[in-house]
Amino acid sequence: MDHPTDSTAMVAAISGALADPGPEDRELLASIVQVARSIFGAAASSIFLFDREHDELVFEAVSGEGEDFLVGTRFPAHRGIAGWVADTGEPMTVDRLAGDGLFAQDLAERTGFVPDAIMAAPVMHRDEVLGVIQVLDPHPQSRSSMSDLDLLTAFAAQAGLALSGLVRSRAARGALALGGGEFARLAGIVRLLAELPEDRRASGLRLVDSLHEVLAGMVR
Structure with missing residues (x-):
């Protein structure tokens, strides 16, 4: 590392990696889509992450149709209903997707499931759109009520x-990886600490x- 500011960035990366190991967040996302699908009586529910670097939406959690294989699948960020919601930061419900100008049927076909209706809301944190939560083929009684969109937005807040x-x-782990060989051991320590069970992490931190x-x- 050649610049003094690099060491500051590395310290921040290490702090971030230690403070937030991630598995609990993935479990929470999975729980959110499971509950959302149940509440709305839907065929599927999913949460996308907006990957700004690659300009793509990435399935981070799926419940129902496609849950066995869609996580990690990527789509263009600015197409379809989810893309519109990510672009505008506004929720949306469409009762009849067939013929809707925003609906990207070719992308839906790639998932193996083409829905008839959709509800979608932006997943935000501190006024930044991080992704999209969507519910596919909700029960007919849940399709047109603004209160249902409000409920979906509440789920989106938790997902945020x-x-x-x-x-x-x-991002923290990526910064560690970019640190080069001199930080390889340090990155390994961070990874091991993050993977330690809670009852053993205190001992690791003492070391x-x-x-x-x-x-x-x-x-000195």
């Missing part, structure tokens, strides 16, 4: 907390504290 944690964790004291003594 989980997605923001996931994004921070991945890190001891190492910190030794290194601090070396630079």
